[in-house]
Amino acid sequence: MAIQSLNPTTGKVEKTFDAISKEMLETKLAKAEETFHMWKNTSFSERARLLHAAAEEMKTNARAYGEIITTEMGKPIAQATSEVEKCAWNCEHYADNGEAYLRREPIQTEASESYVQYDPLGVILLVMPWNFPFWQVFRMAAPVIMAGNTVVLKHASNVPQSALACEQVFRNAGFPEGVFQTLLVGSSDVETILRDRRVKGVSLTGSEKAGSIVAGIAGKEIKPVVMELGGSDPFIILEDADIQLTCEQAKISRLLNGGQVCISAKRFLVHSSRAEEFTSKLKDIFEGYTVGNPMDETTQMGPMSSESGLRDIARQVKESVDIGATVLTGGKQLERDGFFYTPTILTHVTPDMPAWREETFGPVATVMTFDTVDEAIELANDSSFGLGASLFTNNMKLAKEIIPRIESGMVFVNGFVKTDPRLPTGGIKRSGVGRELGFAGIRAFTNMKTVWIK
Template identity: 50%
Template sequence: MKSINPATGELIKEYSEMSEGQVKEVVDLNFEAWKGYRETSFAQRSQWMQKAAELLRSRREEYARLITAEMGKRIAESYSEVEKCAWVCEYYAENAEQMLVDELMESDATKSMAVFNPLGPVLAVMPWNFPFWQVFRFAAPALMAGNAGLLKHASNVQGCALAIEEVFRDAGFPENIFRTLVISSSKVEAVIAHPAVKAVTLTGSEYAGSQVASLAGKYLKKSVLELGGSDPFIVLADADLEKAAKVAVGSRMITSGQTCIAAKRFIVEQHVAAPFLEKVKALMEAYEPGDPGKEETSLAPLARPDLVDDIDNQVKKSVEQGAQIISGGSRVEGIGNYYSPTILTNVSRGMPVYMEETFGPVAVVLPVEDEKEAIEVANDSLYGLGASLWTSDLKKGEELARKIEAGAVFVNGLVKSDPRLPFGGIKNSGYGRELSGYGIKEFVNIKTVWIK
């Protein structure tokens, strides 16, 4: 298992995969640690989680450099990612106990209530694009709820995976309560099948989600999936075009476009489509490839060479079917996995850039006649993760937001994850929720207690 710098192609480190026996030993140790950990108080867990937040902040430089080296995002984005992980640790340290307080209910009993017990070890199968954040947004609520954590991270970010294990260990959490499994996808079934593992959560591709969901069903384990997205960015005629264009490009270019909730389909009312496109084009053409480890760099590489192939093929096939390139549309020659910021118009249903998730710096501009057609085009997707809608009429914005098929709709704002808000999708974007009080209750036994 190799960690390779996406900007230079240089080998950072090679990791030996755990054997089946080693995997079983780690899972067994995780389960044994959980037996005692589930009896700890919220106050004790909160103390450890607060310490984890402190360690993240004190080691921000080290961990941000590791993120950038392994998966290639701009160092400024890596700094922000580490900070956000500290935030989610603090959020659940401060709020988990209240979120899981017994809920009294009326019934024929003298006293009846719902109580929230931890399930046990939870396996997280995580992606490389936010190698710290994706893990912490699962781990902070899971551990605060009294569960144990097992991490199967993407093969190219094993350094990040082991660093996260280090954070929880150094924060004082019991030995083995959070462990990293250095394994490939072929060994995931054995972990899910293990009787000690009670649930599985995955963030990743639609294909990976379908495989893990099948295994979770086979072994009767609870699962939560956060999968791909083809997020619409709707701009109505009365929107602030300057601000909308700036946020649209910022959303599309986060992590060089390698995020599920990036704006991907710019759906714009016809008579403002031209000025909006002009503003977007100017902003995207200002991005220039460079060393992601330098603060001034605007365009970072994609994480792997095959991802450049994938996005390039989607663009080429769409152009063959009639799409028009307004800007970009090609690899950046030279060392590293760079792809030029790209804008496509004249895109229609059936083209790869319309139907599929585009995991790279490629934006599609789709002019529509009116807001009714805008909603129809937004919902004409296999995915339903996030959506952004821009209008100066907030009442209209709220009404239309209710009609968009997505797990989250942001009116006049960038789609983002926030520890305080539920996060997740519908349709092929997955099921279940992370973050907020809804997220922490995904992996607890909601138990009825009836007393008379």
């Protein structure tokens, strides 16, 4: 697969890169290991100082970095700039809280002293996707590096300029050479890198297929993994929900980043008594959405990131309509250059349809109704995925009874699912293993060492 920036707004190649040689890969891995033996002995205060410098670098140059993101994958510039700023927040969070997250935990035993401490592991491989070219990298790199590890990044092959820009952030912030390195390599090289004795673990965000392959390799090598894979998140609207609020939250959750978000709501489950009101309001919102040039500050949604992504979402809609779904609005490609698809709502959806059964990675909301809470929960759990879920109700007692019954790694009540540096993020079932962010994110690639002293 070519390592190139193909602008999804125009369909034209912006820049092409050669993959690094085997010799250069060896040099970079050797440097990562060499640097680790120095970096693990640096103080938390020094690591924090450099992470704050990285945050400042991104805040100062958020627009410039955002333009790289928008050019490569089509995210509206306002969202791209916000993504870079969120990465800065993440760096600041771990700079300010990393030491506390990794503080020794005393445990009372018959020993004179016993405790658990968290030691870094070594070189950690990040395999990251294109949909949030900065955020996916920094949300894992910041805690991994703060913990004393070093990082090598294999980014998606369609965002090489973003990958190199991530490395530039660390370089401009003053990090020692080798703490963070981008590897311009193809997917076929991931196995070689992961099997290398110097690489001690892997974090992957991506497809279920990619996750399964990488997890298999890591399993054979007995190396820890953290994975966030696909999602088909339910968005449950109970009878007493505030419909105006739900529609505003649904709009953001389903159309942010062109719907190309693992944790976005994809299956909208609405109490039958509120379905007409919800779909009518949501239809008006979708039809009023500004779709166009993502470099325009007023654009709300840009193109799909690739032609293959456009084809896939169009297939899911067509196949679902062919067996009974109704297109309430949208359902077509825009007649212009680039890979644009209209915000779409499908009703009369059934569980056997691709738009329900598969992950819809695009601006398509599927709507299904229910009559009882038990039915809503059954529908919500009717998926091989278990990443996140949203629940809308004014009855907090009922909400807290429902939360344990939902099969997902995250449940948000009266809000859409989103990532936050302070909260662990991750899924169950085929949505992944392990957790990123929060205290869990920084401990993911550490040795939880038990110490017993008599």
